[in-house]
Amino acid sequence: MRSGQVAEAAGVNIQTLRYYERRGLLAEPQRSNGGHRLYGEDAVTALRVIKAAQRLGFTLEEVGELLEAGRHRHGRPVAGLQERAAAKLAEVDAKIADLTTIRTALVAAVEAGCDDLTVCASSSCCPIPFTDLAKERHAGPCC
Numbered sequence: 090m091r092s093g094q095v096a097e098a099a100g101v102n103i104q105t106l107r108y109y110e111r112r113g114l115l116a117e118p119q120r121s122n123g124g125h126r127l128y129g130e131d132a133v134t135a136l137r138v139i140k141a142a143q144r145l146g147f148t149l150e151e152v153g154e155l156l157e158a159g160r161h162r163h164g165r166p167v168a169g170l171q172e173r174a175a176a177k178l179a180e181v182d183a184k185i186a187d188l189t190t191i192r193t194a195l196v197a198a199v200e201a202g203c204d205d206l207t208v209c210a211s212s213s214c215c216p217i218p219f220t221d222l223a224k225e226r227h228a229g230p231c232c
Contacts, residue, residue: 090127090128090130090133091125092106092107092126092128094128095128095132095133098133099136099140100136100137100140101140106136109136112153113153114135114139114152114153114156115135115136135156138152139152139156142155145177146177146181147173147177151173151177154173155170155173194217195217197217198215198217201215203215203217
């Protein structure tokens with residue numbers, strides 16, 4: 090397959106395909122007599138794996154490490170995949186906890202009627218935890 094066909098089959102653009110080649114995530118393709126890149130079906134699979142790993146939160150560097158470990162496994166399970174997935178899961182859980190805290194503060198700000206960030210931050214009833222200035226909180230509009 091040529092570059093455009095591989096990119097289309099994998100759902101990426103040609104620039105992405107070439108970028109992954111430069112990064113070493115994809116093997117250097119063979120060339121036709123006319124100099125066109127020629128790929129096998131494995132390139133489509135590799136691109137799909139890369140994109141799926143990115144959607145799971147792995148960086149391109151991490152994806153490269155996982156692919157490299159897979160290339161050298163010789164039929165054995167990939168060493169470290171479970172550990173890396175568990176670490177990524179812990180990272181995602183931490184982000185979810187942070188986002189939950191942010192959401193709770195934003196809901197409180199909306200419910201409190203906060204309209205001016207500066208005024209709200211200096212108010213003792215501000216529900217947003219800017220600093221320790223908020224000593225007590227009221228149910229009604231604070232700002």
